[in-house]
Amino acid sequence: MADIVDKATRSRMMSAVRSKNTRPEMLLRKALHAAGLRYRLHVADLPGRPDLVFPKYRAVIFVHGCFWHGHEGCPDFRLPETRREFWRDKIQTNRQRDRNTSDSLQNIGWRYMVVWECQLRSAKAKAALPELVGQIEKWLNS
Numbered sequence: 750m751a752d753i754v755d756k757a758t759r760s761r762m763m764s765a766v767r768s769k770n771t772r773p774e775m776l777l778r779k780a781l782h783a784a785g786l787r788y789r790l791h792v793a794d795l796p797g798r799p800d801l802v803f804p805k806y807r808a809v810i811f812v813h814g815c816f817w818h819g820h821e822g823c824p825d826f827r828l829p830e831t832r833r834e835f836w837r838d839k840i841q842t843n844r845q846r847d848r849n850t851s852d853s854l855q856n857i858g859w860r861y862m863v864v865w866e867c868q869l870r871s872a873k874a875k876a877a878l879p880e881l882v883g884q885i886e887k888w889l890n891s
């Protein structure tokens with residue numbers, strides 16, 4: 750029993766650790782590119798080093814892992830059974846950093862959007878990808 754929980758937890762954390770160029774992010778990148786949207790990647794001189802940067806629109810997108818960034822109410826965000834306090838603190842720190850990042854971006858006149866990995870991961874999510882791309886296009890042009 751405990752093994753199953755640990756395994757699931759471990760695999761969730763391992764998938765979150767591969768933070769750059771992860772598969773869900775690649776799915777989104779491909780779909781945006783196919784829609785003719787051009788972006789830069791992981792721009793280091795912007796707050797939070799956003800995953801996707803649309804300079805023309807002064808807009809950025811972060812693809813957030815649901816575990817590390819504490820996606821509220823998401824089935825992919827469950828605290829591990831062990832060392833709960835440790836994980837809670839760690840994720841609280843990450844969320845605070847995310848808030849600071851969005852504030853900093855706003856202060857310098859950049860717009861900010863979060864796409865959660867769970868929006869990209871499941872087969873259902875993949876089917877809904879064109880809709881998400883449409884929403885992003887609309888947001889960029891708003």
Ligand SMILES: [Zn+2]
Pocket residue numbers: 815820823824825826865866867868
């Ligand atoms: Zn999620």
